[in-house]
Amino acid sequence: xxxxxxxxxxxxxxxxxxxxxxxxxxxxxxxxxxxxxxxxxxxxxxxxxxxxxxxxxxxxxxxxxxxxxxxxxxxxxxxxxxxxxxxxxxxxxxxxxxxxxxxxxxxxxx
Amino acid sequence: xxxxxxxxxxxxxxxxxxxxxxxxxxxxxxxxxxxxxxxxxxxxxxxxxxxxxxxxxxxxxxxxxxxxxxxxxxxxxxxxxxxxxxxxxxxxxxxxxxxxxxxxxxxxxxxxxxx
Numbered sequence: 001x002x003x004x005x006x007x008x009x010x011x012x013x014x015x016x017x018x019x020x021x022x023x024x025x026x027x028x029x030x031x032x033x034x035x036x037x038x039x040x041x042x043x044x045x046x047x048x049x050x051x052x053x054x055x056x057x058x059x060x061x062x063x064x065x066x067x068x069x070x071x072x073x074x075x076x077x078x079x080x081x082x083x084x085x086x087x088x089x090x091x092x093x094x095x096x097x098x099x100x101x102x103x104x105x106x107x108x109x110x
Numbered sequence: 111x112x113x114x115x116x117x118x119x120x121x122x123x124x125x126x127x128x129x130x131x132x133x134x135x136x137x138x139x140x141x142x143x144x145x146x147x148x149x150x151x152x153x154x155x156x157x158x159x160x161x162x163x164x165x166x167x168x169x170x171x172x173x174x175x176x177x178x179x180x181x182x183x184x185x186x187x188x189x190x191x192x193x194x195x196x197x198x199x200x201x202x203x204x205x206x207x208x209x210x211x212x213x214x215x216x217x218x219x220x221x222x223x224x225x
Contacts, residue, residue, distance in 0.1 A: 043112050043114070043200075043219070044216035090153060097167075098155045098168075099155065102152035102153075
């Protein structure tokens, strides 16, 4: 069955620390991959997406993600986090239907 | 503000009841998607409509139904409500058919509490 797994449910970091949030997917065939972010009290927003081409994808606010086909992974990274990155992050995968991971709550300490 | 509006923001109702959630997509968007977010199931895709027609179905229960009207707003109808239906229901919209999860714009959600 198709699935998306996010390894960490809750991550706490200090400002300026580096971030990597894990995401693994289980899909047969071609898959499109996404990271969404939900800031406190706000709606979900698309951070970045991968459809094809360069496996290193750059998104908004300094985030990037790398698609590693052999590992079925699409981890989200940011070299130096800020307090304003406190949010919940969702990995998602789709072919004709989308499946979301359960989310990772990121809390940045000022 | 994404441009997608949802009403009501909060809804409290009893088991066995029926409710209707409403979504207005961004101006010009033809696709509307419905999602359910709960603590145990996470964020789940329910159904997609494009220009009035159903296009894709996810984990939507038979007790739930949706439609998209000629003015492109959409309604999600939840009937015979159970405690487990308590969740945040999101609507999203996109310009075209797109792949689900492409350039979608999410609304603020409707929080449904079933008592």
